Amino acid sequence: MKFKDIFLFSSFSIVSQKMRSFLTAMGIAVGVVCVIFLTSMGQGLQDFMVSQFTQFGSNIIAVQPGKTQTLGMPTGVHGTIKPLSFDDAEAIERLPLIDYAVPVSGASGEIESDTRLRRSLVVGTGADYDIIVGADTMLGQYLPKDNPKTPRSFAVLGPKMRDELFGNENPLGKTVRVNSQRFRIVGVLPPKGDFLGFDLDDAVYIPIAKFNTMFNKNGFQEIDVVHNENATTEEVVASVKRLMISRHGGEDVTITTQADMIETLGEIMDWLKFTVAAFGGISLLVGGVGIFTIMTVAVNERKSEIGILRAIGASQSRIREVFLLESIFLSIFGAFLGLIAGFMIINIALYVYPDLPIAVAWEYITYSVFISIFIGLFAGFLPARSASELDPIEALRSD
Amino acid sequence: MIRLDKLSRKFQVGNQVVHALDEVDLEINTNDYVSIMGVSGSGKSTLLNILGLLDTPTSGDYILSGINTSKMDDDEMAGIRSAKIGFIFQSFHLIPRLTAFENIEMPMILSGISPNERSMKVDSALEKVGLTDRADHKPEQLSGGQRQRVAIARSIVMEPDVLLADEPTGNLDTTSGNEVVKLIEELNSAGLTLIVVTHDREMGERSNRLIELRDGKIINDQRKP
């Protein structure tokens, strides 16, 4: 029997039971749709997050106070953490490989123009923060290079903040009040979008010394460091670490690189995708149980047909092939339905919500199709074997 | 061409052993026309199934065309069923979801014959049984006599040596029964060895040789003079 003929024969019995085959295949299809949709969401989310990190360039590292605990080691060598100071930032900036070291802190505050008030993000920074966020097309300028400890009361607005407070007016030279303190607006940043849930566009940027007084803070949340493009991240991290240890008398800072962030993020996302794929896998398995059930029913219903085939020259292994193939066809058909439905759902979702972070995770889709075929094989194995082991005379008698 | 040596087939039913065939010795010549008769339960079907390699003896030997079948595995037996043996049954045993044409084609599909050759052979088999115009009919659209003729076409399409018929007219009225008998007798005249199990004494007496079974033993074996 040629493969094509077994194929025709098997697919014919599937076609002759259209409704049942369709419903059985649906089990697998649902699984494939789950895998496609969920992993694509995961992939989209990952791509989105990575793009969030990388939009600020890969030569940026962040220095934060406190040592990340590893293996339950106590924080700091002497159990104390020194806050990050202006002197720390200056010292880092003076290191040979470093171009800029800019302190950054953020908090929520009340921002007012003459007519309007918003509760939003207040960012305390130094003069070169515009370089870190890659703001090359500003209106006006960024905070000037005053003495960082005694800066003047200047402020820069995010574009959305400008729109909210001033509409279409030119805000340069106007006054904005942040938690009741007056600042003169010297610039407006170009749109930068969200960064990890913070809307950088809906923020006001003030000198960090003013920020610390306003929020009664001592030290910075972090120092963002831009290093020379030619230096490797490793050597930069090492030199910053050495400096901070000598300045603070112990390792009491955490240095995070883009690579670290993306890697951690990647790990989380891989887990997410895997978990989600496992859910899809479970629904594939459920589909497999459906195929098993239907194939068992089919073997029972078609006993007399099996007897006939044996009588006209089919061997046991041939009978097994026919039923195995039928089971695999059901699962391939299901996977095919699932692929079509999955891509339709993704496209509809993108049509309705164009911003949805969806990116097709091809590897998982490929897995899901192969797994479907294997599931068909496994689900069909026992029914096909019991079909092949039927006594042909018994089978013929069961009309 | 067929020889049985002390062939027995026993069935275990509960703690009782049924001797469906009890040390049967039998020889059947090529192109013979043999009827097998006997009361219900005497072992006729069991004998036919063993001759057709659908069942295997508990003891004794079955030698077909000089080859002892007792050492064959499933694939070899399937190959012989496919190439040398045609079966027809009382209840026709067509596959209901296939057309007459496809039912007749099935043995050739199983043995890997090309579609062109299949199509030619199905057409000629349909012509032999006089059902050319019913090729695309499903079994349910055919009368009993027509169904049995499709089954006959299917059994001869591989050009077997032996045709085994288990009460082929049992489900038919007299007229279509006679047509079926005439058809298989014609095939016998054309060279096919024909072995027919029947209840019908009149039909049994048409054959060249009438074998009677009781309790799994041959109690009578008559040749036409």
Ligand SMILES: Nc1ncnc2c1ncn2[C@@H]1O[C@H](COP(=O)(O)OP(=O)(O)O)[C@@H](O)[C@H]1O
């Ligand atoms: N699969 C089986 N299991 C148990 N007993 C069987 C089986 N097949 C046949 N028999 C017994 O063997 C005997 C012969 O059966 P069978 O060959 O079908 O008789 P016939 O065709 O002459 O009516 C009967 O007693 C029957 O009950």
Ligand SMILES: [Mg+2]
């Ligand atoms: Mg019988």
